[in-house]
Amino acid sequence: MKYYEKDESMVSRKVVDELILVPTRQNVTELQCIYTLNELGGRIWELIDGSTTVETLISTITQEYAVDTKQAEFDIQEFLDQLEQIGAITSKVVNGVEEV
Amino acid sequence: MECPQIPEIGYAETSLGLHKKAGSRRVPVNGQIELTSRCNLKCVHCYIRDTEHRKELGYDEICNILDQIADEGCLWLCFTGGEPLTRPDFKDIYSYAKHKGFLITLFSNATLITPSMADFLAAEPPFIIDISLYGMTAETYEKVTGIPGSFDRFMKGIELALDRHLPLKFKSMVINLNAHEFHDMRRWAKSLGVNHRYDMNINCKIDGNTEPVQYRLMPEEVISLQAEDKELAESVSKELTRLCKVRSENPYLYLCSAGVHNFYITSDGKLNICVFSSMPNHDLRTRSFHEGFFDIFPKVRDIKRTRFSECQVCPALNVCGYCPASAILERGDPEAIDETECRTAKLMLDTFVNRNNPG
Numbered sequence: 330m331k332y333y334e335k336d337e338s339m340v341s342r343k344v345v346d347e348l349i350l351v352p353t354r355q356n357v358t359e360l361q362c363i364y365t366l367n368e369l370g371g372r373i374w375e376l377i378d379g380s381t382t383v384e385t386l387i388s389t390i391t392q393e394y395a396v397d398t399k400q401a402e403f404d405i406q407e408f409l410d411q412l413e414q415i416g417a418i419t420s421k422v423v424n425g426v427e428e429v
Numbered sequence: 430m431e432c433p434q435i436p437e438i439g440y441a442e443t444s445l446g447l448h449k450k451a452g453s454r455r456v457p458v459n460g461q462i463e464l465t466s467r468c469n470l471k472c473v474h475c476y477i478r479d480t481e482h483r484k485e486l487g488y489d490e491i492c493n494i495l496d497q498i499a500d501e502g503c504l505w506l507c508f509t510g511g512e513p514l515t516r517p518d519f520k521d522i523y524s525y526a527k528h529k530g531f532l533i534t535l536f537s538n539a540t541l542i543t544p545s546m547a548d549f550l551a552a553e554p555p556f557i558i559d560i561s562l563y564g565m566t567a568e569t570y571e572k573v574t575g576i577p578g579s580f581d582r583f584m585k586g587i588e589l590a591l592d593r594h595l596p597l598k599f600k601s602m603v604i605n606l607n608a609h610e611f612h613d614m615r616r617w618a619k620s621l622g623v624n625h626r627y628d629m630n631i632n633c634k635i636d637g638n639t640e641p642v643q644y645r646l647m648p649e650e651v652i653s654l655q656a657e658d659k660e661l662a663e664s665v666s667k668e669l670t671r672l673c674k675v676r677s678e679n680p681y682l683y684l685c686s687a688g689v690h691n692f693y694i695t696s697d698g699k700l701n702i703c704v705f706s707s708m709p710n711h712d713l714r715t716r717s718f719h720e721g722f723f724d725i726f727p728k729v730r731d732i733k734r735t736r737f738s739e740c741q742v743c744p745a746l747n748v749c750g751y752c753p754a755s756a757i758l759e760r761g762d763p764e765a766i767d768e769t770e771c772r773t774a775k776l777m778l779d780t781f782v783n784r785n786n787p788g
Contacts, residue, residue: 340530344458344504345450351504351530356554356596 331422333409334379339417341366341374348374350417364415369394373408377418383409447504451690456502457722461704462494463696464522465511470538471575472563474604474644476705477511478636483697488518490698490714492525497718498692499529505556506531509704511696514541520549532556539586540579551593558590562599562625564606565613572606591621601627603654604644611654615661629654630750630770635705637758648773652780666781672747673782680733682753682763684746688726702729706754738764748782749774 338354348371350364366374372393376386383406391401412418451458465485466477486494498506506526513519514537526533533555542550550558564570567580574580590597599618603611611627618625631645646654656662688702695701700711700721708729711721740746750770753763760767 337528340528342499342504342530344502345447345454345456347447347450349504349530351532353527353530353553356594 330424331383331420332379332381333377333383333413333418333420335374335377335418336416339415350374350415352416364417370408373405374412377412379421448690451502455723455727456690457498457692457718458502459505459507459691460498460503460694461507461509461692462491462694463509463511463704464491464513464519465516466696467515468510468512468538469515469540469576470512470579472561472573472602473575473606474573474602474631474641476632476634476641478634478638483695485696486698486714488521491522494694494698494713494718495526495529495531497713499531501719501722504530504532505534507534507536507559509536512538512541514546523550523555524553527553534559536561538574538579538583539590540582542586542589544589547589547593547595550590550595554595557596557598559598559600560587560590562601562614562618565610565617569607569610573604587621597621597623599623599625601625602631603627603629603646604631605646605650606644608646608650608654612658615658630773632705632752632755633759635707635758639759642759645769648769648776651773652776656780662781665777669748669777669781673744673778681730682732682734683730685752687754688722688730692722692726702726703754705752705758708754734764736764738766740766743774745771745774745778748777 338352340351340353342349342351348366350366369390373386373390376389381389387398387402387405390396390405391398394401409418409420413420447458450456463477466483468475468477495506508523508526513535516522523533523535534557535550535555536559539558539560563573564580570580570583571577587597599614601607601611601614607614615625615627629646629651631641633639633642655665683702685703687706691703693701693704693706694713698713699707700713700718701707701709706729709721709725711725713721734741740749740751743749750773751767756765756767757763759765
């Protein structure tokens with residue numbers, strides 16, 4: 330089973346209704362960008378706690394937003410991959426081998 | 430369902446968007462905390478009062494304030510002083526703030542940047558380190574700072590900061606002791622690839638002591654220093670022309686953004702709308718930030734002028750350094766006009782705007 334946990338070097342901040350990810354170890358001026366999450370991205374970020382499986386996460390989102398599971402699986406995994414790429418989360422696999 | 434996304438919005442675009450939203454909703458997105466009023470330098474123009482008797486906020490009190498302002502939506506946080514690096518617990522405070530997710534600007538004179546401090550800051554860099562630059566020779570720099578040997582320590586601090594790729598910016602208070610090195614300072618900053626800004630408007634101390642005012646440049650000097658460099662003159666002209674297009678005729682005393690989405694906290698925990706204002710002096714040791722910003726600040730911002738002033742119809746209003754808070758300090762009247770400031774503003778308008786846009 331695959332889980333994700335937040336990296337402690339990325340801090341989330343709610344500022345004027347925007348959920349912003351602020352990297353602590355990188356230089357924001359060098360990055361020339363700030364990561365902002367939309368409402369759904371923010372909800373997924375909330376659910377990432379190191380113990381919720383990806384399957385549970387997808388199931389929670391499909392129930393809350395009444396969306397097609399296949400589409401949600403694709404969109405959510407793509408989003409998680411993006412978060413991993415920017416160093417906001419790390420994945421861990423328990424009782425299995427992580428698929429590439 | 431809208432797809433979850435992480436748009437890598439350009440920093441400037443994000444900043445502008447948040448400020449726009451915050452401006453209409455009174456969210457305290459920008460804050461300054463004076464970590465200490467103590468300093469290892471004794472600059473002649475400094476506005477900080479001699480406050481050794483003031484009881485500085487302790488680490489726990491500062492963390493409590495940082496928790497409150499983070500909850501209220503503060504993102505850009507400036508640590509100022511005095512010299513923030515004189516605090517023995519500076520690293521603890523800084524780390525706490527970094528992990529709350531603030532974009533930290535650190536005001537410093539750089540003379541206390543040691544190899545260990547440079548390494549510490551490089552591990553979790555601030556958003557900006559805003560360094561005061563007072564001169565390009567030891568003689569001039571130390572005339573301003575009053576401390577022998579401080580120029581060498583400054584240069585070593587800068588070398589370390591550059592070596593660690595820290596996000597430096599320079600700012601200069603241009604006074605009659607260092608004006609002759611103004612262009613050298615600009616050239617040096619440019620050669621290092623470091624942004625440089627300057628201020629030629631010297632205020633009195635925040636306790637009303639007018640000693641710093643004697644170091645102010647005369648209006649004609651302010652103009653000629655900026656006019657004699659073609660590139661600078663063009664950029665001043667562009668900026669002032671832009672400012673003049675914004676009209677802000679209203680009956681209120683405060684026309685700036687102080688207290689709207691900005692705030693200032695003194696080293697002994699008083700919350701004010703800006704550094705020069707002692708209003709409302711809301712004590713964060715006994716009362717909440719929320720109450721001060723949302724209940725008390727609007728009352729300060731609602732103060733109206735009590736009499737007509739020529740400033741209200743002055744074409745140079747938007748390029749003028751007039752500030753009701755410093756007018757209280759210097760002249761005891763928030764509506765009093767500073768004749769020198771007035772003359773400077775009109776000369777600036779005439780030189781950099783009207784001559785370029787006749788008619």
